[in-house]
Amino acid sequence: MYVHCDVGQEEQVKSLVDTTVSAFGRLDIIFNNAGILGNQSRHRMSIMEFNPEEFDRIMSVNVKGTALGMKHAARVMVPARRGCIISTSSVAGFMGGTGPHAYTASKHAIVGLTKNTACELGRYGIRVNCISPFGVATSMLINGWREGDSEWSKGVASEEEVQKMEEIVRDLANLKGPTLKANDIAEAALYLASDASRYVSGHNLVVDGGYSSSKNCVGL
Template structure:
């Protein structure tokens, strides 16, 4: 088995131990059509799984074709995959149009796709790499704006809909991420508030989520330090534990460890009718970090 495939399988098993084959007694998204960008891995994968369990038909949108198709195939006919680079308008427009053409509507868009950026190119403000800065902003901000634009076009005629975007604790305070990433996540909060103001008259709710650190591939790849000859499954197991231990050391709320499934649950709440009067809100899922400490200068 190729090392890359082994890595994907092992990491998925670490994040989502055991196969959840049964549906919950109350399905909170029954009959809903949802898109999750960046849905092939990490928080996106957890959200796809949870939305599908709660009765939604889910479209995974990602640039990782192998992982995206594998996830869709594993979850059955209610989940499908479309290749989408969220920084390209033609890809985003095709994603929305294809979904509406197939299912007749779009109820939920989760703008989850994002990048942290190359840490080696994001050091001091006096020497950051401009091209890398632009890449992060194109994926994180342009991607969210394009998602909002084309989802709104599909939702406005129906007078209902829900748009959720992924921000971060780095979008709440400084010192929690590289400059480009921090700027992009602040921008997402601003876009969320502005879009909520505009789209409220059309019955469309717009919210975002700001998590603290979750041991996903993106965060692990940014922090990892290992030898090239290590086995890939050993790398992920050790790096997940190492990353979670570091996050726990910074946490204000002691006891639980923040997992991808916790952010998926937050997205489920915002996507469901339980939050039918919630709009323009940034749901911070950080165990109190942003209200209890100063910059940690990560």
């Protein structure tokens, strides 16, 4: 079932949750995955070009949207004394240098919201976790990367651009072999949504092939 929802608009998030409960009788899982990178491309990322309106727009979708999803999920999960809240942060949610400033601030906020909400809702048996992916060659990443780069065409990402982006991520990654795909993030979400993670809460599940935990400066 599809319900149109702007996650920055509380009435629409409320309606999304209420429609789900009306249709299915309860809400087991919410996945707060919507997010925007903003208009700051890799060519305009300096703090000296910080744009307050753009910051508000990014925070409204990424942080307020996630908090509203948590709020309205909790509203129906608390009486049921069960439920699972998952949100998408990023490697930019716990380290510097992997995204524009506003996006990085917003993704750090999602990790904080996850831990604080897990702290509150644990007593009701509700688990709250987030996922932090490294680069996945979606339209978000490709648009952010190519803006202002004449080498890459504008518009919908071509197969060539997807392959080129995957190659860039593979080169940066510590783990060699697999290419990070959206499906790897879906598998992480499924794990967090399932009973396989029944004792996992307040956790930030990093899916980055070891990127953030390895700076090989001793020649290992």
